[in-house]
Amino acid sequence: MAHRYFEKSSHTEAYALYRPTYPESVYDAILKYCYESSGLREAELELAVDVGCGSGQSTLPLGKYFKKVIGVDISQEQIKHAPQNISNISFQVGQSEDLNFLKNDTVDLITVAQALHWMDLDKFYPEVERTLKPGGVFVAYGYGKNILDVQEADALQNQRR
Numbered sequence: 061m062a063h064r065y066f067e068k069s070s071h072t073e074a075y076a077l078y079r080p081t082y083p084e085s086v087y088d089a090i091l092k093y094c095y096e097s098s099g100l101r102e103a104e105l106e107l108a109v110d111v112g113c114g115s116g117q118s119t120l121p122l123g124k125y126f127k128k129v130i131g132v133d134i135s136q137e138q139i140k141h142a143p144q145n146i147s148n149i150s151f152q153v154g155q156s157e158d159l160n161f162l163k164n165d166t167v168d169l170i171t172v173a174q175a176l177h178w179m180d181l182d183k184f185y186p187e188v189e190r191t192l193k194p195g196g197v198f199v200a201y202g203y204g205k206n207i208l209d210v211q212e213a214d215a216l217q218n219q220r221r
Contacts, residue, residue: 080203082173087121090199096170098195107167111156111184112175116142116149123149126168137153150191157183162191174202 095103105126110119113131113140122129123146131151133139142151149154154161156172156179170188172179 063186069209081117082121084121086201087125090169090171090197090201091125092167093199094197097197098168100168100195105168106162108169108171109167110171110173111159112172112178113142113151113198114138114175116151118171118173119149119151120146122169122171132159157181157187159187159191164190164191165196167191168193168196170196170198172200176200176202 091105096101107129108122108126108129110116110129110131113133114135115133116131119129119131121142127148129149131139131142131149132154133142133151134153134155136153139151139153143149144151152161156175170192189210192198199220
């Protein structure tokens with residue numbers, strides 16, 4: 061079941077004003093991992109998809125690195141407040157669990173910034189696997205300490221801190 065929040069215009073305006081942004085170092089780390097994982101060089105990064113994008117705070121920085129970026133959010137009101145005049149970035153309303161607008165093996169990077177907890181992961185993860193290119197990267201990030209789904213991965217993450 062898809063959760064629907066931030067639907068009213070007043071909620072969306074507050075979200076855009078007060079949602080924290082991420083430092084450039086977060087995107088540097090994501091890009092470094094993309095290069096290492098895929099073997100691609102900067103000029104070869106084709107498509108990034110930011111799922112649960114809200115009004116675009118985590119989507120916009122990706123536009124500097126990818127030829128095309130698509131932000132997807134379930135809230136039509138959030139998408140209405142996203143920037144619309146950036147040549148390589150587009151936004152659309154949609155559920156994270158249904159990425160049928162993307163072909164198989166076509167995406168270099170899928171990101172979810174502080175929205176993974178809203179998603180039906182049993183349906184979302186197969187969509188991630190279907191759409192990522194071989195060597196493609198999925199990154200979920202947020203504020204504070206995040207807990208990974210797999211206990212071994214969470215333990216490894218905690219060792220690195």
